[in-house]
Amino acid sequence: MxxxxxxxxxxxxxxxxxxxxxxxxxxxxxxxxxxxPAAQTETPxxxETPxxxExxxxxxxxxxxxxxxxxxxxxxxxxxxxNFKASVDAxxxxxxxxxxxxxxxxxxxxxxxxxxxxxxxxxPDVLFFFNGADANSFIEAGLVMSIDEIRAxxxxxxxxxxxxxxxxxxxxxxxxAVPVNGxxxxxxxxxxxxxxxxxxxxxxxxxxxxxxxxxxxIKAAGYxxxxxxxxxIPHYWWEYAIFNNQxxxxxxxxxxxxxxxxxxxxxNDIKALYEAGYFPENTLSATDDETFAMFTEGKAAFLIDGSxxxxxIVNACQSDPEDPSTLDQNKLDHFNVTYVPGQGxxxxxxxxxxxxxxxxxxxxxxxDPAKRDAAVSFVSYMTSDxxxxxxxxxxxxxxxxxxxxxxxxxxxxxVKAMAMMSDVTSLTGAVQDLFMGDCRISTFDGxxxxxxxxxxxxxxxxxxxxxxxxx
Numbered sequence: 001m002x003x004x005x006x007x008x009x010x011x012x013x014x015x016x017x018x019x020x021x022x023x024x025x026x027x028x029x030x031x032x033x034x035x036x037p038a039a040q041t042e043t044p045x046x047x048e049t050p051x052x053x054e055x056x057x058x059x060x061x062x063x064x065x066x067x068x069x070x071x072x073x074x075x076x077x078x079x080x081x082x083n084f085k086a087s088v089d090a091x092x093x094x095x096x097x098x099x100x101x102x103x104x105x106x107x108x109x110x111x112x113x114x115x116x117x118x119x120x121x122x123x124p125d126v127l128f129f130f131n132g133a134d135a136n137s138f139i140e141a142g143l144v145m146s147i148d149e150i151r152a153x154x155x156x157x158x159x160x161x162x163x164x165x166x167x168x169x170x171x172x173x174x175x176x177a178v179p180v181n182g183x184x185x186x187x188x189x190x191x192x193x194x195x196x197x198x199x200x201x202x203x204x205x206x207x208x209x210x211x212x213x214x215x216x217x218i219k220a221a222g223y224x225x226x227x228x229x230x231x232x233i234p235h236y237w238w239e240y241a242i243f244n245n246q247x248x249x250x251x252x253x254x255x256x257x258x259x260x261x262x263x264x265x266x267x268n269d270i271k272a273l274y275e276a277g278y279f280p281e282n283t284l285s286a287t288d289d290e291t292f293a294m295f296t297e298g299k300a301a302f303l304i305d306g307s308x309x310x311x312x313i314v315n316a317c318q319s320d321p322e323d324p325s326t327l328d329q330n331k332l333d334h335f336n337v338t339y340v341p342g343q344g345x346x347x348x349x350x351x352x353x354x355x356x357x358x359x360x361x362x363x364x365x366x367x368d369p370a371k372r373d374a375a376v377s378f379v380s381y382m383t384s385d386x387x388x389x390x391x392x393x394x395x396x397x398x399x400x401x402x403x404x405x406x407x408x409x410x411x412x413x414x415v416k417a418m419a420m421m422s423d424v425t426s427l428t429g430a431v432q433d434l435f436m437g438d439c440r441i442s443t444f445d446g447x448x449x450x451x452x453x454x455x456x457x458x459x460x461x462x463x464x465x466x467x468x469x470x471x
Contacts, residue, residue: 064096064370065095065096065097065098066097066098066370066371066374067097067098067099067100068097068098068099068100068124068125068126068365068371068374068375068378069099069100069102069124069125069126070088070099070100070101070102070103070124070125070126070127070128070378071101071102071103071104071114071117071124071126071127071128071129072084072101072103072127072128073103073104073105073106073110073128073129073357074103074128075103075104075105076104076105078105078106079311080181080390080391081103083390083391084103084391085101087381087382087387087390088101091377091378091381091382095374095377097374097377097378099378102124103128111130111134114127114129115134115137115138118137118138118141118143119137121364123138123143123362123364124362125361125362125364125365125368125371125374125375126359126360126361126362126365126375126378126379127144127359127360127362128180128357128358128359128360129177129357129358129360130356130357131167131169131176131177131179131355131356131357131358132167132170132356132433133170135169135176135177135360136169136170136171139169139171139172139176140171142363143362143363143364144176144360144361144362144363145176145360145361145362145363145366146174146175146176147166147174147175147176147178148174148175150361150366150376154376156380157376157379157380158178158379158380158383160383160384160385160399160400160401161178161179161383161398161399161400162398162399162400163175165179165355165398166178166179166355166358166398167179167354167355167356167358176358176360177357177358177359177360178358178359178379178383179355179357179358179383179397179398180357180358180359180382180383180388180391180392180397181355181388181391181392181393181395181396181397182353182354182355182356182392182395182396182397182427183306183307183308183353183354183356183395183396184306184307184351184352184353184395184396184421184424184427185236185239185240185304185305185306185307185340185351185352185353185430186304186305186307186337186338186339186340186351186417186420187202187302187303187304187337187338187339187340187341188295188302188303188304188305188309188313188335188336188337188338189201189202189301189302189303189335189336189337189338190295190296190298190300190301190302190303190334190335191334191335191336192298192334193218193223193298193299193300193301194214194218194301196221196223197214197217197218197220197221197223197301198217198221199214199217199218199301201336201338202214202338202339202341202348203338203339204339204348204349204423205348206338206339206341206342206348207341207342207343207348208244208269208341208342208343210341211341212273212276212278214301215273215276215278215301215302216276218301219277219278223299223300223301224278224279224280224281224294224299224300224301225278225279225300225301225302226273226278226279226280226300226301226302226303227280227291227292227294227295227300227301227302227303228279228280228283228291228303228304229280229283229286229287229288229290229291230270230274230279230283230284230447230448230451231283231284231285231286231447231448232286232287232288233288234270234443234444234447235432235444236304236305236306237270237273237304238266238267238270238432238443238444238447239352239430239431239432240304240340240352241266241267241269241270242262242263242266242431243266243346243350243352243428244266244269244341244342244343244344244346245261245262245263245265245266245269245343245344246262246345246346247344247345247346247350248346248350248426248428251428251429251431252428252429252431252434254431254434254435254465254468255465256465256469257462257465257466257469260458260461260462260465263461263465264457264458264461267443267450267457267460267461268457270447270450270451271450271451271453271457274451274452275451280294280300284448284451284452291303292305292312292316293316296313296316296317296335298334304340307353307394307395307417310337310394310413310414310417313332313335313413314327314332314411314413317329317331317332317335327411329412332411332412332413333412335413335416336413336416337413337416337417337420338420339351339420347425349423349424349425349426350424350425350426350428351424351426351427351428352427352428352429352430353395353396353424353427353428353429354396354427354428354429354430355396355397355398356429359379359382359383361375361376361379362375385399385401385402385403386403388402389402389403389405393410393414394410394414394415394417394418394421395417395421396421396427405418435464435468437467437471438467438471439464439465439467439468439471440464441464441467442455442460442461442463442464442467443460443461443464446460
């Protein structure tokens with residue numbers, strides 16, 4: 001049987017969000033995972049861009065002005081595209097260097113293009129890319145520099161980052177990509193629905209038993225407790241149901257067919273919520289867009305989703321989704337974001353999340369005397385304490401000492417997200433990002449059969465694991 005290497009758990013204490021600020025590029029592995037867990041393959045909603053902070057001075061290169069080729073995912077509808085452009089312009093103005101920007105929207109085509117560029121010797125000087133399996137080929141080929149190798153010549157490189165939060169390569173365990181911003185998955189709430197049902201907004205000690213009791217009250221008041229399309233996007237409930245039967249310490253360990261009890265228990269927990277009538281009546285046939293509309297229109301109380309959904313909720317509160325000036329502030333104020341109810345050894349404040357992308361310096365740029373200094377300067381500038389918060393906003397970062405956030409530059413839901421993240425005790429990657437391909441069909445596509453009892457949770461889980469180990 002072929003075993004896949006596991007991503008290391010990404011732990012972030014409350015320090016992760018002294019910045020608390022952080023925003024999303026809707027990474028591509030995650031939907032893209034970076035991107036994000038399977039559900040994150042959706043394109044994140046565009047968010048408002050906060051006012052630009054004053055950026056740090058960048059060192060100019062001794063060799064004189066050079067042009068760097070830089071490729072990122074900050075393009076198209078990405079919420080940070082304008083932040084990237086402004087930061088690049090500022091760095092160029094300070095150093096006298098220039099940037100040939102080849103950025104593109106993050107998707108499978110983009111990933112293929114990047115890999116092909118490395119294979120044909122046309123890779124960029126600096127690359128903002130995923131730090132998981134997608135990077136294996138060019139790391140194995142020795143075409144990018146590790147952070148430790150760079151620090152041998154530039155000791156202060158990425159010294160403002162918490163190394164424990166920088167992902168290790170799956171190839172050799174070394175760190176290559178300097179992160180900017182990450183993602184989290186949590187529970188959004190429509191407080192207007194909660195108030196109508198006499199339910200308080202859940203806090204940091206929220207348990208699954210309390211959640212079920214609240215769902216009963218919400219249902220009795222004539223509302224749908226949980227907005228979720230189990231027949232379309234069961235990803236978030238799949239992830240947290242398993243997490244609630246494990247812990248941050250072992251969540252990223254894919255079990256064997258003989259040790260699958262926690263996964264089976266998680267699927268049965270979703271089945272129990274379905275049987276209790278907590279999901280929409282059409283949860284097995286509805287689309288994710290339809291159940292999201294139920295939530296934003298005040299028909300459902302709870303929604304588990306990712307940090308990129310902040311922008312979607314904001315847009316839903318605008319009469320014109322493309323015009324921020326049409327925002328109904330009163331409507332937006334009815335929404336909040338809190339913790340997914342905990343169970344067992346997983347506290348509610350233990351969230352799914354992480355830092356799935358970062359800046360690489362290629363060996364081609366490193367070996368070019370005219371470009372080495374400029375590449376180091378560029379990455380240092382783009383990952384500085386002053387610039388990272390512009391990109392991170394209300395998600396996560398690896399900064400050791402994040403600057404204080406001016407909350408007047410953010411909307412009310414973003415500010416609530418920052419407050420929520422300030423009490424997070426850990427961030428753990430999504431196991432579904434490791435359990436990819438046909439092995440997910442039996443529990444993802446098969447969720448309707450599981451919750452209706454047409455297929456047992458045990459049979460569905462074991463089918464998926466057998467497929468996984470046969471790949």
